[in-house]
Every structure is written in structure tokens, then in C-alpha cells.
Amino acid sequence: MLNHRIFSGMILLSFLGMSSCTEVIKESQKVLKETQKPIVEGKFFPLETEGIKMYLPKEFIKLSKSEYLEFVEKSTDTLAVNLEKERLRELARSQSKVYFFQHTSSNSILTVFPTEYIKFTKNDAQMLLNDIKYHHDVISEQSGILFTKKEARFFETAEAQIFKSIYSISSEDLIGDFYKQIYFVSFNNKSFALTLETPFLVDFDPYLEKIRVL
DSSP: OOOHHHHHHHHSOOOGGGGOOHHHHHHHHHHHHHTTSSSOOOEEEEEGGGTEEEEEOTTEEEEOHHHHHHHHHTOSOHHHHHHHHHHHHHHHHHTOOOEEEEETTTOOEEEEEEESOOOOOHHHHHHHHHHHHHHHHHHHHHHOOEEEEEEEEEEEOSSEEEEEEEEEEEOTTSSSOEEEEEEEEEETTEEEEEEEEESSOOOOHHHHHHOEEO
């Protein structure tokens, strides 16, 4: 059964990096897309206490919670700052662990949420999809930001269950569309969720496939 307090914190949007200028977006798009060639290049970021090794493009850096809060507070978008601080408060209330990574040239943010092991089912995937829609509707009402679902899939093998959904994010105050990808993975008696928010659509699947669950 899903812990919906944890997942409500996961679903809320973090879009502090979305105010980048157009030229920065174009340049970072080139950098990130270079990492999507057939040979997937990157490096491992171990989450030691979780038994998980994230595999990410080399331009990512790991942020502590205090470093991430500093990143949040640099934004000039008051609404974005308030929404993100509320998300952090929700995560604190849920007592869930969270890890932050920043792509230095694009300000893309990857957030990882380890949780108790859940043998994720198709019904859980539908419940999570409904929760995502609910929280996106709340944000839209508060801010005028629009979320458009581009993809939602559930994969299951004898050993793993993976949920994936992708959304485009648009607003009159944003330069172009932005994208949010949400994954939930159960494998090797461990479960974790992650969100990736980028100023352009990237294929994260090759990096997900290289994540090590010990």
C-alpha cells in the first residue's frame, strides 16, 4: 500500500530552475542530448545508507538539503519558492528521506525518494497517477501553470515493477515548455521514487537501467 503523504511530497512541483534564459537552455540542451548517444556516459552517485547507486550524466552534482534550500532561495519567483518550500515541509512531515541532484548547466533537478519496499501493482500505479493529477490540478489552480500528460506506463517483470509518467509544464510566465518525469521502482526488495525536471524532454530510461540496487 502506498504511503500517500510521502507521495504527495514527491508529486509537488519543484521548478526553481525553470527561469533560465533561452540561450542557457539551448546550450544545456546540447550538453544533455550529447549524453543520450548509444554509449551512455555518466558516473555513479552512491546513496550509501540506501544500498542504491544512481547513474547520472557527469554534469550532475549532489546537493545537501541546506545546499538545495540555498538554490531554492536564489529564485526571484516568489510563487515557485513558496511552492517548493511547502513541498519540503510536506517531506519533513512525512519523515521521508530525500536526495537532491542538480544538472549544473541547465539547472535541471533530480530528486530521489527511498521508501519502504512495496511490491508495486497496476492498481498502485493507477492510484499514483490519480494522486499526481490531483496535485497538479491544485498547483494549476494556485498558479496558472498547466500540466499535460505525455506518457504514463507501468512495467512489470518477475523481479521488478516500474511506473513512469511524463508531463509537459507550461505557463505564460515560463520561457517555453518544461518537462517533469516521475518514476517509481521496486526491485531487489527495495523501492524508490524519483522526479526529474528539465527545460527540455530527455530520455532518462538508459540511466535508470544502469542504477544499481544492492
